[in-house]
Amino acid sequence: MIEVFNITKTFGTGLWRQTRTLAVDNASFSVKSGKTLGLIGMSGSGKSTLGRLALKLIPCDTGRIVFDGRDISNFTARQMKRLRTEMQILFQNPETSLNPRFTIAESMAEPYRLHGQRRQKDIAEQIDLWFQFVGLSTELLARRPHQLSGGQLQRVCIARALSLQPKFLVLDEPTSMLDVSVQAQIIEVLRQAQKKAGIAYLFISHDLDLIKACSDEIAIMYQGRIIEQQPTEDLYRRPREEYTKKLLDAFVNF
Amino acid sequence: MDNHIALRQLTVSFTTKAGTVKAANRIDAIFPGGQISGIVGETGSGKSVLGLSVLGLLPENRIVSGSILYKNRDLLQLPEPEMNALRGKTIAFVPQNPDTALNPVMTVGEQLSEMFTCHGKANPVEARLRAIEQLRRYALSEPQTVFDRYSFQLSGGQRQRLLCAMGSALAPDWLIADEPTKGLDAVLRRQVFQLFQALRETSNLGILLITHDLRLAERLCDTVFVLYAGTVVEQGPAGELFAGPLHPYTQGLINAQPHKALTPLPGMPPSLIDLPAGCKFRPRCRQRTKLCSQEPALRNVHGRQVRCWQYD
Numbered sequence: 003m004i005e006v007f008n009i010t011k012t013f014g015t016g017l018w019r020q021t022r023t024l025a026v027d028n029a030s031f032s033v034k035s036g037k038t039l040g041l042i043g044m045s046g047s048g049k050s051t052l053g054r055l056a057l058k059l060i061p062c063d064t065g066r067i068v069f070d071g072r073d074i075s076n077f078t079a080r081q082m083k084r085l086r087t088e089m090q091i092l093f094q095n096p097e098t099s100l101n102p103r104f105t106i107a108e109s110m111a112e113p114y115r116l117h118g119q120r121r122q123k124d125i126a127e128q129i130d131l132w133f134q135f136v137g138l139s140t141e142l143l144a145r146r147p148h149q150l151s152g153g154q155l156q157r158v159c160i161a162r163a164l165s166l167q168p169k170f171l172v173l174d175e176p177t178s179m180l181d182v183s184v185q186a187q188i189i190e191v192l193r194q195a196q197k198k199a200g201i202a203y204l205f206i207s208h209d210l211d212l213i214k215a216c217s218d219e220i221a222i223m224y225q226g227r228i229i230e231q232q233p234t235e236d237l238y239r240r241p242r243e244e245y246t247k248k249l250l251d252a253f254v255n256f
Numbered sequence: 257m258d259n260h261i262a263l264r265q266l267t268v269s270f271t272t273k274a275g276t277v278k279a280a281n282r283i284d285a286i287f288p289g290g291q292i293s294g295i296v297g298e299t300g301s302g303k304s305v306l307g308l309s310v311l312g313l314l315p316e317n318r319i320v321s322g323s324i325l326y327k328n329r330d331l332l333q334l335p336e337p338e339m340n341a342l343r344g345k346t347i348a349f350v351p352q353n354p355d356t357a358l359n360p361v362m363t364v365g366e367q368l369s370e371m372f373t374c375h376g377k378a379n380p381v382e383a384r385l386r387a388i389e390q391l392r393r394y395a396l397s398e399p400q401t402v403f404d405r406y407s408f409q410l411s412g413g414q415r416q417r418l419l420c421a422m423g424s425a426l427a428p429d430w431l432i433a434d435e436p437t438k439g440l441d442a443v444l445r446r447q448v449f450q451l452f453q454a455l456r457e458t459s460n461l462g463i464l465l466i467t468h469d470l471r472l473a474e475r476l477c478d479t480v481f482v483l484y485a486g487t488v489v490e491q492g493p494a495g496e497l498f499a500g501p502l503h504p505y506t507q508g509l510i511n512a513q514p515h516k517a518l519t520p521l522p523g524m525p526p527s528l529i530d531l532p533a534g535c536k537f538r539p540r541c542r543q544r545t546k547l548c549s550q551e552p553a554l555r556n557v558h559g560r561q562v563r564c565w566q567y568d
Contacts, residue, residue, distance in 0.1 A: 044441050044442070044443055045411075045412065045441045045444070151299065151300070151524075152299065153524070178439055179438075179439060180299075181298045181299050181468050182468060182470060182509060182512045182513050183298055183508065183509060183512045183520060183521045184298070184299075184520075185512065185514075186512040186513075186514075186518050186519060186520035186521070187520035187521075189518060189520075190520050208441035208442055209442070209514065210442065211513070211514035211515040212514040212518075214514070214515075215514045215515075215518050216514075249442070252442050252443055252446055253442050
């Protein structure tokens with residue numbers, strides 16, 4: 003579904019952007035339809051940046067992105083807009099992901115409006131269906147984000163991301179702000195969505211247990227580079243890199 | 257001297273526009289001194305309220321009854337000046353979310369020195385020395401440099417350690433830590449774990465650990481209290497409780513963890529304004545029976561306490 007080749011990104015900081023930080027260094031990965039690639043690394047290892055680069059939410063310095071058979075590396079913003087329905091992202095903190103001044107119904111309708119659906123009735127019907135799918139009551143539609151719990155908000159974000167029926171979804175630490183019980187509920191909803199529509203997931207997390215339970219393959223990121231990528235079972239059985247071993251160990255014997 | 261904190265029938269509610277929020281419901285608990293007691297449960301189960309009530313830091317709209325006994329004194333009846341003297345010095349607090357708990361316009365050193373000048377009657381020079389010593393003890397490398405930094409110049413792990421350093425600065429008897437690992441990655445979580453372990457081993461500090469990180473509670477705590485909708489549903493030694501949970505809610509929580517089954521608990525925690533009659537967990541419980549429409553009492557079972565009719 004999506005293939006990323008040798009992508010690199012540096013950020014400039016400080017006076018005149020003179021201090022260069024290499025955030026992503028020559029990273030390549032691919033995710034197939036209906037599969038989940040887990041991307042794991044510590045805070046600051048560049049995993050969120052890589053997720054955003056793959057969606058072209060930020061431009062990369064060098065590298066190639068092939069989405070659904072098309073090379074989108076040089077797509078313009080206008081070309082990308084049409085593709086946006088097919089690639090979506092779910093952010094870490096649901097409390098800051100939604101516009102606080104919009105009602106939930108307004109937030110839910112926004113993607114439809116932006117992508118050319120105008121009929122209020124159709125939109126409302128669609129929203130009802132997605133709300134049912136993620137297990138939310140439509141009573142919540144009239145509320146604003148601060149009146150919902152974190153778990154409910156993350157479900158709204160999932161419903162919103164799924165509403166345009168994407169083929170590729172980046173999950174950027176979707177449950178790190180949530181309780182274990184809510185986390186399990188959210189993962190269940192995401193699994194069902196994947197089963198139903200064959201979505202490819204890039205699952206970014208620092209929780210090895212969670213990644214292990216959810217991913218078909220795991221990529222390990224360290225200082226901007228993907229140092230190792232293996233099917234989940236193999237990675238646990240035969241980690242190749244010293245860093246991976248240390249990481250697995252840190253988790254088991256924390 | 258015995259340093260335990262005892263909660264007797266502690267009930268906390270808040271009056272809001274939407275109605276009365278019952279955050280803690282007749283909680284009886286003893287937290288032994290020099291040990292780590294854990295309070296686990298979902299968001300909104302009343303964990304933080306419990307910690308804040310021990311510190312006397314609940315918001316204005318509170319209605320509190322029951323008592324919190326510490327060294328033969330009821331903390332709830334203590335006048336504010338005396339509570340103020342106790343707070344930080346005898347019972348210290350490590351607040352949730354290190355990103356917002358520190359003052360962004362004061363340097364790290366100023367904030368830490370304040371502990372010594374306000375409570376310890378130290379002069380500024382002395383306070384500076386003690387603050388640097390404290391920074392060194394909490395493994396903040398180059399304490400002299402960190403002293404003049406602002407909190408936003410530190411990493412998440414450093415901020416968390418700084419909060420712990422501030423909490424234990426005056427060698428308190430008790431430390432109340434609210435979600436010390438929330439949002440931290442595996443390496444930082446491990447650091448926090450080691451820090452607390454070291455604290456327990458090197459001092460006679462009692463720690464009240466409020467967390468939803470079950471693995472942390474399992475590894476760190478001596479006793480664990482499981483809170484649901486403002487009531488204690490199960491309590492016992494951490495090892496036994498996690499190895500063989502008795503209450504259906506505890507079982508559900510444990511099975512929701514990724515390294516276990518990752519099975520979600522059905523439904524949502526109840527609204528604290530409109531609590532269900534009888535057992536609070538009944539609407540989500542797979543093992544409910546007719547009996548559950550009555551509120552079960554906390555029963556002693558195999559050296560543990562459980563609030564469920566199954567064990568009556």
